[in-house]
Amino acid sequence: TCGICVEKCPFDAIEIINLPSELEEDPVHRYGENAFALYGLPVPEPGTVTGILGPNGIGKSTAVHALAGERVPNLGAHEIDDPGWEPVLDRFRGTGLQTYLEALQAGDVTVARKPQYVDQIPKQFDGNTRDLLERTDERGVLDDLIDRLNIRPVMDQEIGSISGGELQRVAIAACLARDADFYFLDEITPYLDIGQRMVAARLIQELATDEGTERSMLVVEHDLAILDLLTDVLHVAYGEPGAYGVITDPKSVRGGINEYLKGYLDNENMRIRPSAITFEEHAPRVTTKGSPLVAYPELSKSYGDGEFELDVEGGTIYESEVLGIVGPNGIGKSTLARIFAGSLEPDTGSVDFDLDIAYKPQYIEIDQPMRVDVFLSSITDRFGSSYWNTEIAQPLQLERIMERDLTDLSGGERQRVAIAACLSKDADLYLLDEPSAHLDVEQRVRATTAIRRYAENHDATVLVIDHDIYMIDLLADRLMVFDGEPAVSGHASAPQEMRAGMNDFLADLDITFRRDERTGRPRINKPGSQKDAQQKREGEYYYSA
Ligand code: ADP
Ligand code: ADP
Ligand code: MG
Numbered sequence: 001t002c003g004i005c006v007e008k009c010p011f012d013a014i015e016i017i018n019l020p021s022e023l024e025e026d027p028v029h030r031y032g033e034n035a036f037a038l039y040g041l042p043v044p045e046p047g048t049v050t051g052i053l054g055p056n057g058i059g060k061s062t063a064v065h066a067l068a069g070e071r072v073p074n075l076g077a078h079e080i081d082d083p084g085w086e087p088v089l090d091r092f093r094g095t096g097l098q099t100y101l102e103a104l105q106a107g108d109v110t111v112a113r114k115p116q117y118v119d120q121i122p123k124q125f126d127g128n129t130r131d132l133l134e135r136t137d138e139r140g141v142l143d144d145l146i147d148r149l150n151i152r153p154v155m156d157q158e159i160g161s162i163s164g165g166e167l168q169r170v171a172i173a174a175c176l177a178r179d180a181d182f183y184f185l186d187e188i189t190p191y192l193d194i195g196q197r198m199v200a201a202r203l204i205q206e207l208a209t210d211e212g213t214e215r216s217m218l219v220v221e222h223d224l225a226i227l228d229l230l231t232d233v234l235h236v237a238y239g240e241p242g243a244y245g246v247i248t249d250p251k252s253v254r255g256g257i258n259e260y261l262k263g264y265l266d267n268e269n270m271r272i273r274p275s276a277i278t279f280e281e282h283a284p285r286v287t288t289k290g291s292p293l294v295a296y297p298e299l300s301k302s303y304g305d306g307e308f309e310l311d312v313e314g315g316t317i318y319e320s321e322v323l324g325i326v327g328p329n330g331i332g333k334s335t336l337a338r339i340f341a342g343s344l345e346p347d348t349g350s351v352d353f354d355l356d357i358a359y360k361p362q363y364i365e366i367d368q369p370m371r372v373d374v375f376l377s378s379i380t381d382r383f384g385s386s387y388w389n390t391e392i393a394q395p396l397q398l399e400r401i402m403e404r405d406l407t408d409l410s411g412g413e414r415q416r417v418a419i420a421a422c423l424s425k426d427a428d429l430y431l432l433d434e435p436s437a438h439l440d441v442e443q444r445v446r447a448t449t450a451i452r453r454y455a456e457n458h459d460a461t462v463l464v465i466d467h468d469i470y471m472i473d474l475l476a477d478r479l480m481v482f483d484g485e486p487a488v489s490g491h492a493s494a495p496q497e498m499r500a501g502m503n504d505f506l507a508d509l510d511i512t513f514r515r516d517e518r519t520g521r522p523r524i525n526k527p528g529s530q531k532d533a534q535q536k537r538e539g540e541y542y543y544s545a
Contacts, residue, residue, distance in 0.1 A: 044216035054237025059245030283499035315494035327482025332490030
């Protein structure tokens with residue numbers, strides 16, 4: 001082997017699995033002969049927010065079942081029915097897990113958790129938001145959580161009728177309202193805007209450091225800027241999703257994320273990706289633009305009796321550019337996407353783009369009982385060509401799910417199929433509304449690369465709405481910034497250069513980013529820190545040099 005492949009040889013030569021040294025030991029848990037095996041466990045620590053960074057399907061839930069005492073790890077001896085805790089305690093004696101596992105075995109650990117796919121909650125719960133939250137109020141702080149997470153407006157609404165972002169905040173409140181020793185939150189950011197992500201992060205940190213308590217927080221998160229801000233210590237997880245997963249010993253948050261981006265884990269001496277992920281430290285050079293694809297005039301749109309009003313500055317979109325669209329939730333981004341896509345008429349101004357537009361909406365409804373391959377081949381006759389495979393199927397990891405039914409897909413799988421369906425269309429303009437939702441970090445990077453490469457190879461113009469600042473940084477040539485008052489009024493700027501756009505956007509959020517000295521990766525500044533104050537004075541919120 002050439003030594004760089006973890007998953008699959010990028011040259012498609014052979015399946016290579018570069019066995020890490022841990023795999024020479026027994027796993028912590030194995031489901032059965034030739035079944036998934038988990039190596040390593042995260043270490044819950046009182047007063048600490050511990051993060052896990054890694055792909056889906058790598059054993060995070062398996063690890064949490066063990067740490068919640070719901071399944072005694074079998075240390076690989078899957079043929080033994082009830083192995084008991086003794087061997088596990090022996091295995092982890094003298095490690096950071098010893099104290100925790102002893103308390104767990106003694107029955108002294110209570111667990112609260114937030115599930116990954118909040119969209120499933122309405123299927124399990126009948127009633128309104130108030131009914132759901134009241135039964136979780138074990139610490140007597142529910143009112144404060146409801147206010148800070150801005151849940152009050154939906155308290156009397158049925159759980160089945162609230163939006164994804166509202167459901168996410170309700171689920172976070174329901175978990176944090178409990179009085180537990182160990183909290184596990186499986187992704188906090190899907191459907192939330194950056195301001196809401198920061199509030200959720202703050203609440204988790206406050207609970208960890210709540211005086212006189214010994215609470216451990218464990219968080220899986222794929223938004224790297226938030227993971228960086230939120231956690232005190234980090235485990236990287238890697239392996240072959242569905243086959244085996246390794247959870248590393250704890251690393252510093254900065255070091256762990258840097259190693260992850262570099263694609264190489266220092267302590268483990270392990271390459272997890274052939275190439276590094278890098279960021280633009282300086283605003284991209286003001287590039288010579290292509291020819292204009294389309295110009296649109298000032299537009300406006302209101303709903304109902306002016307309950308929500310959107311106004312849009314006129315602007316020009318250029319050929320083969322990727323235009324990022326950022327702004328808080330409830331501000332009119334999807335409304336503009338629908339106007340551009342031609343499915344919604346503006347009240348003033350008119351958009352008659354003589355263009356073919358491919359549109360991936362925010363909430364994906366592809367629920368026909370149809371196989372993925374049948375669905376995708378109905379969209380493009382290039383389906384299955386080597387060209388389509390390299391450009392779309394491989395980077396979006398569709399091979400393994402081709403024969404599954406659309407209705408059986410997980411959130412992340414459905415997202416990848418929807419991105420593929422959008423890019424497979426022959427269009428002049430591609431519109432992607434929140435493509436990062438439900439993708440793990442690795443999938444975001446692959447999807448970003450696929451979208452960028454597609455735009456370059458096809459001179460395609462792409463509009464991407466997203467809240468993941470790393471994804472926007474990697475993708476966009478220019479930015480359109482929304483501001484205003486969510487659910488009341490929204491204003492969309494004309495497309496701007498990255499530097500001006502980031503400054504506008506982040507000034508509105510009151511957040512500045514500094515650069516990691518080693519990698520140039522953007523990191524959120526502590527509010528009120530010297531760097532934060534200086535950058536605000538200088539008006540440089542993102543590209544500080
Ligand atoms: P993650 O939380 O990282 O997405 P999970 O811990 O849920 O991953 O699952 C890891 C792997 O273990 C998956 O491939 C899953 O199919 C497999 N797995 C989970 N539960 C079982 C089980 N009870 N029996 C056999 N395999 C399982
Ligand atoms: P964003 O995509 O920025 O989150 P949207 O464009 O989806 O924002 O929504 C902006 C505002 O308009 C929100 O307050 C939303 O509730 C409201 N809204 C969206 N669609 C409709 C509609 N069809 N009828 C009435 N109000 C709507
Ligand atoms: Mg939207």
